[in-house]
Amino acid sequence: MSNYIFWPNELLRKESTLNDEELIIIAIKLKDTDYVVIAVEQISTLRDAVELGFPYVILGNRDPQGNWTINTPSFNIVEFEVPKFKLMQFYSIEPISLLLSKNTVVDNPNLKKIPNIEKLTSYERYRAMNFKLNKTIDIINTYNSTLNAFHKSYPMIGKSKENNVSGITLLQIWYVSTVFHRLVCNAAFYATFGACYIAYYGSVFLRNMTPTLLRLSATAKQIDLRFQQICYFPVQFMKIYQTKVHDETISEYSTPNRESSTNKIELSCKYYPDYIRFYNTLWLIVNDISFGLMFGAVLNENHDTIVNTLSDVIMTTLYDKMIEVTHILANNPFGIKLNHELASFLSELFYWIMEFSYNSLIRFASDKSKLSIFLTIVTKVSCVFGASFGISLIVDFFSLLSFHIYLFYHISCKLYHWQLNTLISLFYLFCGKKRNVLRKRIDYDYFEIDELLLGTLLFIVLSFLMPTVLSFYSSYTLLWVTTVYISVFLTSIIGLINHFPLFAILLRIKDAKRLPGGILLLPKYHKNGRVILTLHNNPLNVPAMFSPFSHSMGKIKEYYFSTMTFKNLLSGTSIKVQINELYDILYLSLPEEPQNVSQILSKLKKGLPC
Amino acid sequence: MSSEEPWSRLLWIKQKYPDNYTDPDFIQFMEKMKQKREDPSPIDYDFDQIRKDSLKFYNIFLNSSFIYIAFTLIYYYKTDARYITGAITLITMLVSTHKNKELTSLLNLKSSFIIIFTLLTLSPVLRSLSMTTASDSIWTVSFWINVLYILTCATSSLSPSPHKEDIKKQESSIFYDINDHSNNKPSNLATNLLLANVAILASRLNTTTDVFCFLLIAIQVNIILPRIINISHIKVATTSSMVVYLFIGISIGYRITLIFLITSVSYIIFMPKLFHYWQVNYRRRDYEILDLWDPRTPVVDVE
Numbered sequence: 001m002s003n004y005i006f007w008p009n010e011l012l013r014k015e016s017t018l019n020d021e022e023l024i025i026i027a028i029k030l031k032d033t034d035y036v037v038i039a040v041e042q043i044s045t046l047r048d049a050v051e052l053g054f055p056y057v058i059l060g061n062r063d064p065q066g067n068w069t070i071n072t073p074s075f076n077i078v079e080f081e082v083p084k085f086k087l088m089q090f091y092s093i094e095p096i097s098l099l100l101s102k103n104t105v106v107d108n109p110n111l112k113k114i115p116n117i118e119k120l121t122s123y124e125r126y127r128a129m130n131f132k133l134n135k136t137i138d139i140i141n142t143y144n145s146t147l148n149a150f151h152k153s154y155p156m157i158g159k160s161k162e163n164n165v166s167g168i169t170l171l172q173i174w175y176v177s178t179v180f181h182r183l184v185c186n187a188a189f190y191a192t193f194g195a196c197y198i199a200y201y202g203s204v205f206l207r208n209m210t211p212t213l214l215r216l217s218a219t220a221k222q223i224d225l226r227f228q229q230i231c232y233f234p235v236q237f238m239k240i241y242q243t244k245v246h247d248e249t250i251s252e253y254s255t256p257n258r259e260s261s262t263n264k265i266e267l268s269c270k271y272y273p274d275y276i277r278f279y280n281t282l283w284l285i286v287n288d289i290s291f292g293l294m295f296g297a298v299l300n301e302n303h304d305t306i307v308n309t310l311s312d313v314i315m316t317t318l319y320d321k322m323i324e325v326t327h328i329l330a331n332n333p334f335g336i337k338l339n340h341e342l343a344s345f346l347s348e349l350f351y352w353i354m355e356f357s358y359n360s361l362i363r364f365a366s367d368k369s370k371l372s373i374f375l376t377i378v379t380k381v382s383c384v385f386g387a388s389f390g391i392s393l394i395v396d397f398f399s400l401l402s403f404h405i406y407l408f409y410h411i412s413c414k415l416y417h418w419q420l421n422t423l424i425s426l427f428y429l430f431c432g433k434k435r436n437v438l439r440k441r442i443d444y445d446y447f448e449i450d451e452l453l454l455g456t457l458l459f460i461v462l463s464f465l466m467p468t469v470l471s472f473y474s475s476y477t478l479l480w481v482t483t484v485y486i487s488v489f490l491t492s493i494i495g496l497i498n499h500f501p502l503f504a505i506l507l508r509i510k511d512a513k514r515l516p517g518g519i520l521l522l523p524k525y526h527k528n529g530r531v532i533l534t535l536h537n538n539p540l541n542v543p544a545m546f547s548p549f550s551h552s553m554g555k556i557k558e559y560y561f562s563t564m565t566f567k568n569l570l571s572g573t574s575i576k577v578q579i580n581e582l583y584d585i586l587y588l589s590l591p592e593e594p595q596n597v598s599q600i601l602s603k604l605k606k607g608l609p610c
Numbered sequence: 611m612s613s614e615e616p617w618s619r620l621l622w623i624k625q626k627y628p629d630n631y632t633d634p635d636f637i638q639f640m641e642k643m644k645q646k647r648e649d650p651s652p653i654d655y656d657f658d659q660i661r662k663d664s665l666k667f668y669n670i671f672l673n674s675s676f677i678y679i680a681f682t683l684i685y686y687y688k689t690d691a692r693y694i695t696g697a698i699t700l701i702t703m704l705v706s707t708h709k710n711k712e713l714t715s716l717l718n719l720k721s722s723f724i725i726i727f728t729l730l731t732l733s734p735v736l737r738s739l740s741m742t743t744a745s746d747s748i749w750t751v752s753f754w755i756n757v758l759y760i761l762t763c764a765t766s767s768l769s770p771s772p773h774k775e776d777i778k779k780q781e782s783s784i785f786y787d788i789n790d791h792s793n794n795k796p797s798n799l800a801t802n803l804l805l806a807n808v809a810i811l812a813s814r815l816n817t818t819t820d821v822f823c824f825l826l827i828a829i830q831v832n833i834i835l836p837r838i839i840n841i842s843h844i845k846v847a848t849t850s851s852m853v854v855y856l857f858i859g860i861s862i863g864y865r866i867t868l869i870f871l872i873t874s875v876s877y878i879i880f881m882p883k884l885f886h887y888w889q890v891n892y893r894r895r896d897y898e899i900l901d902l903w904d905p906r907t908p909v910v911d912v913e
Contacts, residue, residue: 008675338742340742358642429802431799432802447798449721450722450728453805456801460736461736
């Protein structure tokens with residue numbers, strides 16, 4: 001197997017400046033990595049130096065004529081641009097995940113082991129035994145700290161880059177030492193402390209005291225989501241802070257105990273997505289509030305018009321039209337002659353529900369002064385807390401108002417489902433068959449005359465009543481499905497506001513190297529009959545950035561626009577707005593349980609300047 | 611021990627033979643098949659059996675027309691349904707007391723109670739059921755259900771041909787042996803189709819009493835009596851033919867009755883001969899290996 005030599009571009013440039021001198025190449029090579037060139041020096045500098053110890057090796061040399069001699073028998077050269085770790089650039093073999101995977105050991109210590117998966121992974125074929133590239137990439141990612149460590153061990157070889165302390169940095173250092181800074185830090189800490197406590201107990205209250213409300217109301221769900229995000233902020237912040245601490249310690253280490261340091265680097269790469277998530281959430285919250293301000297302004301400006309229109313719309317669509325539809329159904333719709341007795345009974349029942357919901361709800365909702373108060377509340381909430389809260393209030397208001405449609409749908413759906421199932425069983429009886437529960441199949445059976453008589457008469461009666469039930473069911477289902485689609489549309493807007501990968505997109509535009517989605521090796525040129533490769537960063541592609549959102553859209557499609565939905569409608573299985581399921585995706589970037597704030601805050605307190 | 615168990619040609623039985631086991635008799639069997647295919651031996655079709663089957667079909671037809679006779683009497687001629695029901699019930703009672711003590715056993719008592727109460731409960735519901743449907747559509751539905759009934763009844767009662775001794779035994783008496791369940795039960799589907807037809811027709815009647823009586827008559831004439839008496843017996847067949855033709859004669863006219871009579875007589879005489887001729891001369895004979903396999907699908911328990 002040939003060796004790979006990773007050669008940073010900056011050393012190539014350095015080499016070209018030292019044209020007529022004899023040079024040696026120093027590289028670092030750990031147990032399971034390839035060579036990474038860390039220094040190209042004049043041969044004179046090494047003369048006084050002691051022997052180079054592990055992991056550093058002299059890889060080769062160059063004579064004054066410019067001919068290279070490499071000490072390894074077969075090799076390939078890969079050139080790379082050193083990633084600026086301070087700017088958070090790095091290479092990654094796997095695309096970085098913008099979601100919080102629930103199965104990471106950090107978040108879920110009681111990781112469930114699936115035996116089949118374990119068996120599969122233990123199979124030799126699926127086990128990649130060669131982690132050479134991963135480890136080499138880790139070295140490349142921390143190239144500068146590795147270089148610093150090298151210079152510390154061998155100060156005589158080369159010089160570490162001089163830190164040019166600029167004016168701004170000096171100002172920074174001065175600022176950090178002032179009392180003012182401490183005050184600001186403390187104030188920020190206690191503000192966070194307060195917010196986190198409120199959020200934590202609010203979330204616990206919502207989850208434990210009112211789980212039903214959380215399941216039914218979009219607003220409660222939205223409040224819970226926001227609380228969760230606030231609770232998770234300190235954790236994310238700690239993780240990002242930790243990586244910075246590591247960054248400093250790496251440069252300090254002198255003995256090349258590589259194993260532990262690589263782990264630390266790996267940690268820093270691992271928590272990098274947290275950085276993206278943290279700022280994404282912050283951005284989205286700010287964005288949400290700015291949208292909310294716009295939304296609130298629009299609502300405020302057209303307050304009277306909206307109130308008037310809404311009042312009319314609620315009155316006509318939710319009350320007058322419903323009465324009309326029920327009336328038509330009771331009186332032979334489209335000339336289809338339904339069973340008069342059943343139709344009139346059902347329409348009486350629905351009239352009664354309608355009157356009840358009118359007296360208890362719609363009358364107040366369509367009242368202009370009350371509607372105006374509601375609209376003012378929505379305006380203010382969306383201005384203060386964000387558009388998502390305003391919209392979720394509207395969703396709740398709508399689902400409350402359309403409750404009687406749900407009742408119609410539910411009653412007719414139950415009737416239809418029950419009747420359809422009975423008809424199917426009776427049809428088996430009609431054919432002289434019977435469901436065999438043990439064998440899970442339909443078997444022939446011989447029935448007595450009384451059984452047959454009862455079954456057949458019921459079958460005839462039910463099949464004559466079926467068109468009536470079917471017409472009621474189909475019309476109310478149509479109405480209900482319309483309301484469900486409206487709710488789902490509004491909920492997906494909330495989802496968009498809550499989960500748009502805004503920060504990731506901005507990062508991608510600003511500096512694609514900060515959003516690695518894999519690496520790319522491209523041939524560059526031939527040198528002495530040898531192909532030189534270059535290492536490139538393959539930025540995360542757009543579909544991957546939108547994967548949480550498209551996942552959510554896929555779920556919506558599966559629930560409301562699939563053949564399964566159609567089948568459920570046909571068989572009379574109840575269809576509901578699955579707010580919980582739609583929101584699930586929003587929780588993907590959060591841990592499952594609310595974080596215990598007090599522990600995290602005490603840790604955070606240690607970081608305060610005193 | 612177990613290996614001495616003969617291999618059987620059944621897929622769903624777990625046998626101690628390997629999957630690709632080939633029976634040593636297989637070649638012999640194939641040879642026999644080949645021979646049969648090349649030189650089929652003439653089969654002696656039983657003309658008597660064909661004649662009896664076609665007569666049975668005719669009798670089923672006659673029997674089903676009793677429904678329409680009863681319906682016309684009640685619906686069109688406005689006859690008091692109670693008298694007809696009483697008469698029919700009397701006949702049924704007489705026949706069953708004549709028949710066997712077992713019939714009045716507790717089980718039958720229970721069953722008849724259930725029947726009566728079901729009819730009483732559902733009669734008012736049935737009466738108002740098809741109020742909004744036009745009569746013509748009811749007649750059409752009834753006609754097609756009746757066609758289906760006759761076909762299913764015929765196929766289910768004709769296909770498993772009983773042994774000749776049984777037939778001879780049955781022929782000798784008007785009544786079936788009540789303990790013999792082999793032949794006198796029509797399929798469930800046929801009974802259900804008949805009941806559906808009756809129920810749909812009954813929904814046209816004006817009063818609840820009429821509905822109840824009509825259902826009772828139809829059940830007695832078409833379901834209970836054919837189980838007790840052999841409708842293929844010459845006396846029963848003649849009686850029912852006479853009743854049917856008399857009714858057609860009175861209600862529609864003698865010319866049409868004459869046409870019916872000629873058609874049915876020619877059916878009884880010529881149809882069996884024609885069929886026998888077709889069987890002997892034109893019927894294709896298949897000798898397939900798969901014929902020997904049980905056609906039922908095996909059931910694999912999937913957890």
